Amino acid sequence: AQKITQTQPGMFVQEKEAVTLDCTYDTSDPSYGLFWYKQPSSGEMIFLIYQGSYDQQNATEGRYSLNFQKARKSANLVISASQLGDSAMYFCAMREGGGGADGLTFGKGTHLIIQP
Amino acid sequence: DTGVSQDPRHKITKRGQNVTFRCDPISEHNRLYWYRQTLGQGPEFLTYFQNEAQLEKSRLLSDRFSAERPKGSFSTLEIQRTEQGDSAMYLCASSSGQARNQPQHFGDGTRLSIL
Numbered sequence: 341a342q343k344i345t346q347t348q349p350g351m352f353v354q355e356k357e358a359v360t361l362d363c364t365y366d367t368s369d370p371s372y373g374l375f376w377y378k379q380p381s382s383g384e385m386i387f388l389i390y391q392g393s394y395d396q397q398n399a400t401e402g403r404y405s406l407n408f409q410k411a412r413k414s415a416n417l418v419i420s421a422s423q424l425g426d427s428a429m430y431f432c433a434m435r436e437g438g439g440g441a442d443g444l445t446f447g448k449g450t451h452l453i454i455q456p
Numbered sequence: 457d458t459g460v461s462q463d464p465r466h467k468i469t470k471r472g473q474n475v476t477f478r479c480d481p482i483s484e485h486n487r488l489y490w491y492r493q494t495l496g497q498g499p500e501f502l503t504y505f506q507n508e509a510q511l512e513k514s515r516l517l518s519d520r521f522s523a524e525r526p527k528g529s530f531s532t533l534e535i536q537r538t539e540q541g542d543s544a545m546y547l548c549a550s551s552s553g554q555a556r557n558q559p560q561h562f563g564d565g566t567r568l569s570i571l
Contacts, residue, residue, distance in 0.1 A: 344498075373557060385499070385547065385562035392557055431498045442512060443489060444560060446498030 343367065344432050344447035352453050353422050360407070361417040361450050363432030371437030374415040375444065376404070379429040388430075391415055393437075427454045458482075460563035462548050468569045469538060476534045477566045481550030488531050489560055490523055491547040492516065499547055505531060535568075543570045 345364045353359045365374065376388040391399045391406045399406040407416040419426055429451050433444040461480040469475055481488045486507050491499035502521070503513045507528040517523075520539075525531040535542055545567050549560035 375559060377562075382564075383545065384564050385549075387559040387561065390557050390559060433498070442487070442504050443501030443514065444491075444499070445501065448496070449498050 342447075343445045344434055346432055346447035346450050348450045349448075350451040350453070352455055355424060355454050355456050356421055359419045359422050359426075359452065361419070361430050361432075361452065362414070363416055363447060364412070364414045365432070365434050366413065367434065367436055369436045373435045373437075374406070374408070375433045375435070376406070376415075376417045377431045377433060377446075378426075379431060379449070381428070385431070389417065422454050424454050424456060427452060460548055460550050460561055462546075462563040462566050464566055465564065466567045466569070468571065470571050471538055471540060473538055474534065474536045475538060475568065476532055477546055477548075477568075479531045479533070479548030479550075479563060481530070481548070482552075482561060485550035485552045485561075486528070487551045487560075488525055489549040489551075490531070490533050491549065491562075493545040493547055493565070494543075502533075538568075538570050540570050543568055 343366050372393045374391045378386045389401045389404045391408045398408050403420045405418045429449045431446050431449045433446045463478045489504040490502040493499040501514050502517050503523050505525040508525050520536045523533045545565045547565045549562045551558045551560045
């Protein structure tokens, strides 16, 4: 089974609109972290936001916020007031706790295109 | 802060040749990671180091792959007897500390093409 599922291969959004990118995850570990990364066409992976499994509040970072629904195992990224520069691939990733595991498990990504 | 640096940016080689990539992490970061990303996919974890110790290896890391971090600073990833399926972007990342909320910071990657 996929550990990270991103169901939207691509999205088109009008500039200045808010956009929600979906991410669901699968783990039996009570301690885990969820990360979102942005990968522009130039290729570098840019860290956006983090949510810990024990965090009581949804994470926010500037125009980025995380809609974390633990019971549903979802961690959707919300980008407010989208800009042309937001056009990129977006990846959701998970880091599971325990056992010394430290590598991130990534989803397949969502290709977001912001239209003027 | 110069970020994570990878060299070379691109490598083209013939099938069967050996290749070696280098990664210089952010200077104060003690953890270093290698990932592989194929077209249209998210990165896949290969291995990671804490200082000079290699602590985890993915099953993706076949015996043709070897990674080192001899002095706990830069790391190398070597692929022996390259195959067509090794064509991918190889990403290096680094992070500090052991807190689970520490993000991994990625380099620009090395794109490997096998002819």
